[in-house]
Amino acid sequence: MKKKIVYELKGLYRDSLRVTGYEFGKGKKSICIVGTMRGNEVQQLYCCSQLVKKFKQLEEEGRITSGHKILIIPSCNPYSINIQKRFWPIDNTDINRMFPGYDLGETTQRIADGVFQAIKDYKYGIQFTSFYMPGEFIPHVRMMDEGYSTVEDALKFEMPYVVRRKVRPYDTATLNYNWQVWETQAFSFYTTSTTTIDRRSAGQSVLSIMKFLSALGIVKYQSSGRVQQSIVFDDTELVSVRTAKSGIFEPLVKVGDEVGEGTPLANIVNPYDGEIMETLYAPLESKVFFMHTDPLTYANTAVFKLI
């Protein structure tokens, strides 16, 4: 294992911002794994830490195939994590909206450029990322519907679900999109949580990446022998269940629950008198793929996404 500083930015009164990478193996740039870009992505950081631990073990045991280099960057943004702020401390910009970056540009453009220069030539790219709304997901792999990533490769993760995402205008400045412009096969990993640590889904992501790399011949990893078939669908196929009222959100189900048509999913409760203002029901037989987790909700909010 080689620990190296991928990018460094000097602070005025703070310690330097150091984007640290962990390199395993030698040879062609095979796979790069990137963790947090935002200060609240604790689970994403945790997943990468578990991967660093696992790769350290694999390397010590000689289980990384020669000729392959693996790079893991647990965090591109320690500054924001350390002050518990989602975006960049001074100007509130999002590093994951600055790719491919610009070395003479503004601060977060420079960080994006510094990171991207180090990671753009890898054949495969995995980013642990988060949704813009607070909530929990069934762990899944996402890929854009345009670009170099293939469903065939995504299936090698053996995650329960593979979601194809339609590219939106704002995606064009994300790491995933730009990786693909530079011909990297990019995948985004969503585990259950973001601001809290969920060990089970973190473990599942480590295992999935082991299966993926094992299928590609990059690591030697003994799996159970049973191949788990992923369900592949487009993000437009998810059925949203929206609130009509604002109030206290009282969920009646959990992420991953199977629900029948008409199953009560959540109550929206009046925050003053405790009266139930609205009960949300499953419109079809399905599984809870995403669930809002904040105790309060606004009207018109898609608090559930069902598959």
Added chain:
Amino acid sequence: MIKTVASVALPVDEVLAIKKRRICPEGKTKGMKRISVVTGIHGDELEGQYVCYEVGRRIEAQMDKLKGIVDIYPAMNPLGIDSITRGIPAFDLDMNRLFPGNIEGNMTEYLAAEIMKDVSGSDLVVDIHASNIYLTEIPQIRINELHEDFLVPVAKQANVDFVWVHGASTVLESTFAYSLNSTGTPCLVVEMGVGMRITKAYGDQMVDGIFNMMKEMGIWEGDVNPVREPIISKDWQDVSYLNASVGGLFVPHVNHWVKLKEGDLIGEIINPLTGQVLESVTSPVDGILFTIRDYPIVDEGSLVGRLLRKEVYEG
């Protein structure tokens, strides 16, 4: 007349309402032209607040001169304005990346869609921004090159110092102005002053411009003050960007909108702890300083100024 454009109940005993004021002549208004003055999409940009007030005040003083409809939307993001937040509080979203919105979408998308519905069809929309809390801008209009043909002639009437035609960007397709301009409602984006402040002189300048445009449109029959001829830039190479090479405290040594020669000192980046000058920021070209850093703390890469090259304004 005050009208609610969109409203949503918040979780605890409060209704979020986006309001507009319509000023028009008494009686029938059918067939009359309509101008919409919009501001407050970014909650930390307040320069447009004064413009909204002053446009209304001047019209009321001479109501008989009004021959069209003036819609004033002072607060597109009321929660942001009330909490000194640029985006929409609680969602941490930039409202100017949500358009055209979605009437069936979440609260923020719904609000954006209702705003679009209400403003669309105006003969002209003026969307007033105030840079951000970091930079001060000379009054200027920014135009996407895709909409240059029909917007530049109007922008010349707006009494701004500078019209900046910039390149198209996919990311900007979700702005309010792009969404309107691409669906047939002309919208000018004004940037002036600095966030969290009111610069009255810039506000008065913009109000003069709005009245001039209203006169050109046939909405206003009263006297208007003479307007200035803006410098127009259509080439990206016309503008030099000054980014800090080091983090520190930026102390300006020149005033905004000053003409500089190559090598002139613009400011210094200093370290108050060590007493060092970390960088002397100098002008890389002969030009005029149309953007200057207002918020003193800079990171490496922070923008400290923008210069328009001399060749552009001296032909």
